[in-house]
Amino acid sequence: MTLHVGPTGDIVACVRLRRAVFIEEQGVPEDVEQDGRDGAAHHVLAMLDGVPVGCGRILVEGATGKIGRVCVLREHRGHGIGLALVGACLDVLRDLPGVERAELGAQIYAIGLYEKQGFAAYGPEFSDAGGQPHRMMGRAL
Template identity: 55%
Template sequence: MSWAIEETRDIAACRALRRIVFIEEQGVPEADEIDDLDEVAVHLLARVGGQPAGSARLLVQGSTGKIGRVCVLAPLRGTGLGAALVRAGVARLAAEPGVERVKLGAQTHALGFYERLGFQAVGPEYLDAGIRHRDMVLTLPPRDVPARDKFSTQ
């Protein structure tokens, strides 16, 4: 199976996927799912066979990049598409100047999924939209710093 993951301004397509996964499947109230952050976020949209199949939302808050609203349609879960979305999100956030770490709020049943992608759980469990979550963090490797002349005294 092949897919394409790209940045998109098609927020409606992302919201349609999130409606299916979060509101319809998981029972998240619409008021908790839809917020004004969509307008300032970077959205990733995954397509399979040209059709929307998954999405993720990226935000930057200081030195922390945040991945949220990660969703994949049920028939495509377990194919690696979700991992590809998260990796694409990490790569995009790592390219942002000053971003040193990536954070996300993981549903507790998905902790192992995110751990396999390098994230570590931090802090206590909490409820978000009635679903148990834990924060997870991935520290990014330091950016390449131009090498100084080895004879420089500065």
């Protein structure tokens, strides 16, 4: 099996993956997940043997890159794909001039994944994306 993770222009594949994970699996309302910001974002896609299995989205606000919408199809979790997606997002951010920090809102169950990439949690737990508990995390690039 061959995994390729990197920047993509295939927003349609990313939206399909996010629909499967966030809307169908986790019950996030469609109007929350589909926020109209994809056109202004950078996207990364994980392809396993040529089939999309995960993605992430990056929005840049000043010197901060905000990583979000990171997801992996249920049947492909636990094999390092999420970690590879976060790594690819960080690579994209490092290549953008003036971006010095990465931040994200992590679902509580995924905090350990982001800690492996050097992120540290801060601030209180909050509810986001249809009620899922989250914490903010950040790191310098």
